[in-house]
Amino acid sequence: MSGSTGKHPFFSRKIFLKGAGAGIIFPFLPVSLSNPVSTVPSGNRMLLKGGTVLTMDEDIGDYEKADILIENGIIKEIAPSIETDTESVDASGHVIMPGFVDTHRHMWQGCIRNILPDGLLSDYVRVVLGQARPVFRPEDAAIGNLISALGAIDAGITTVLDWSHIGNSPAHTDAAIEGLKDSGIRAVYAYGSGDSTPVNRYPEDIHRLREKYFSSDDQLLSLALGAGINAAQWDLAREAGARISVHVNGTGDLLPLADRLGPDVTCIHCCNLLDEEWELLAATGTGVSISSPVEMIMGHGVPPIQQTLDYGILPSLSVDVETTVPGDMFTQMQSVFTLQRMQVLARERAGEENVPGLLTAKEVLRFATINGAIHNRLDQKTGSLTPGKQADMIMLSLEHVNIMPVNNLYGAVVSGMDRQNVEMVMIGGVIKKWQGKLVRDDLQSIKNRAIQSREGIFERAGIY
Numbered sequence: 001m002s003g004s005t006g007k008h009p010f011f012s013r014k015i016f017l018k019g020a021g022a023g024i025i026f027p028f029l030p031v032s033l034s035n036p037v038s039t040v041p042s043g044n045r046m047l048l049k050g051g052t053v054l055t056m057d058e059d060i061g062d063y064e065k066a067d068i069l070i071e072n073g074i075i076k077e078i079a080p081s082i083e084t085d086t087e088s089v090d091a092s093g094h095v096i097m098p099g100f101v102d103t104h105r106h107m108w109q110g111c112i113r114n115i116l117p118d119g120l121l122s123d124y125v126r127v128v129l130g131q132a133r134p135v136f137r138p139e140d141a142a143i144g145n146l147i148s149a150l151g152a153i154d155a156g157i158t159t160v161l162d163w164s165h166i167g168n169s170p171a172h173t174d175a176a177i178e179g180l181k182d183s184g185i186r187a188v189y190a191y192g193s194g195d196s197t198p199v200n201r202y203p204e205d206i207h208r209l210r211e212k213y214f215s216s217d218d219q220l221l222s223l224a225l226g227a228g229i230n231a232a233q234w235d236l237a238r239e240a241g242a243r244i245s246v247h248v249n250g251t252g253d254l255l256p257l258a259d260r261l262g263p264d265v266t267c268i269h270c271c272n273l274l275d276e277e278w279e280l281l282a283a284t285g286t287g288v289s290i291s292s293p294v295e296m297i298m299g300h301g302v303p304p305i306q307q308t309l310d311y312g313i314l315p316s317l318s319v320d321v322e323t324t325v326p327g328d329m330f331t332q333m334q335s336v337f338t339l340q341r342m343q344v345l346a347r348e349r350a351g352e353e354n355v356p357g358l359l360t361a362k363e364v365l366r367f368a369t370i371n372g373a374i375h376n377r378l379d380q381k382t383g384s385l386t387p388g389k390q391a392d393m394i395m396l397s398l399e400h401v402n403i404m405p406v407n408n409l410y411g412a413v414v415s416g417m418d419r420q421n422v423e424m425v426m427i428g429g430v431i432k433k434w435q436g437k438l439v440r441d442d443l444q445s446i447k448n449r450a451i452q453s454r455e456g457i458f459e460r461a462g463i464y
């Protein structure tokens with residue numbers, strides 16, 4: 001089939017532009033969506049057949065139609081056609097791509113999501129950190145993490161960095177980790193501080209966590225330190241073999257840490273950095289995570305999408321707080337895409353010459369997948385569909401009315417789709433969402449736990 005191998009066949013006008021060429025449009029094939037809900041495939045070997053594949057691996061490129069063989073949770077082979085007698089899933093009428101990667105989210109707040117739709121950063125500090133966090137019990141952290149993770153999976157996010165500043169006590173920390181484990185998501189647990197209590201063991205407790213939960217690399221969870229602008233904490237993280245994730249809201253804060261920056265550090269927000277700090281980030285290969293909707297709504301500053309591009313830094317994207325913004329990556333992608341183009345076009349209208357290039361949908365999709373994996377230090381495992389990597393992938397329906405008829409795949413995924421298109425989510429070869437529904441039989445009891453937790457938090461915190 002033409003365009004089935006090589007790089008970016010989908011930019012071909014023949015395939016994508018309505019009415020072009022000999023009237024070729026994107027093929028619509030009958031798929032299993034209209035079939036009765038069948039048993040969720042769960043074998044050690046699985047073949048996804050006939051999907052349209054965006055690998056997000058520049059060396060492999062994309063496939064108009066391909067089969068993907070998965071063996072023991074690993075992507076074994078991607079090819080136009082694979083003949084095998086293993087269990088197969090009809091993937092026609094779907095995009096198959098790597099799951100989205102979120103590089104920073106405070107998941108313990110899952111049960112108080114959307115509490116501050118109009119909130120500023122100061123409201124968040126007052127209500128969420130000042131009122132709610134001190135009354136959180138370990139079980140609130142557990143269900144918060146679980147429900148936030150399930151929301152992420154439902155939206156096609158297969159990897160998330162949980163920036164867990166609910167370390168009020170070791171019991172809180174343990175419970176948050178248990179919530180992640182329960183969800184089955186791939187996660188970087190970024191151990192953070194919490195309310196200042198006599199039993200808060202931050203940051204030294206990272207050694208116990210390393211030993212208790214993170215002694216193996218062969219698991220879904222890995223370890224980071226949710227650190228401050230603090231050299232001693234960064235040194236401790238490295239001593240424990242943990243990645244460093246740090247909020248950077250100020251100006252000039254990174255200068256004293258210049259000799260400690262590096263690819264194992266991700267700086268979040270970065271809306272107010274000096275040119276000198278950007279130069280340092282670029283020179284040291286330090287990651288930058290942009291939480292565009294939060295930064296614009298809550299007043300952190302202008303999301304630094306253009307600065308990252310100017311300095312040759314490829315950003316990742318992050319949800320940050322569900323207390324104010326949605327928990328999906330479609331919104332994240334659309335936010336930076338819209339902002340960058342608005343900024344550049346405004347400069348052009350103002351008469352500036354030689355303005356930067358405009359972001360493309362494909363570049364934005366990269367931010368939300370492989371760049372996130374790089375910043376989470378998991379790009380050897382996930383972030384692209386590359387044989388040998390973990391089978392973390394999603395199937396997005398091309399048959400929903402919101403994107404049919406499909407004329408440009410990257411446009412459909414980045415600008416046309418939302419969580420309703422996420423038909424299947426697989427993490428490490430295990431299907432977590434199937435035919436548009438989470439694969440769990442305990443959602444009602446999870447909902448009950450969430451409501452109970454929320455009621456208790458509000459009552460003890462005096463919220464409402």
Ligand SMILES: [Zn+2]
Pocket residue numbers: 104106163247268320321
């Ligand atoms: Zn944050």
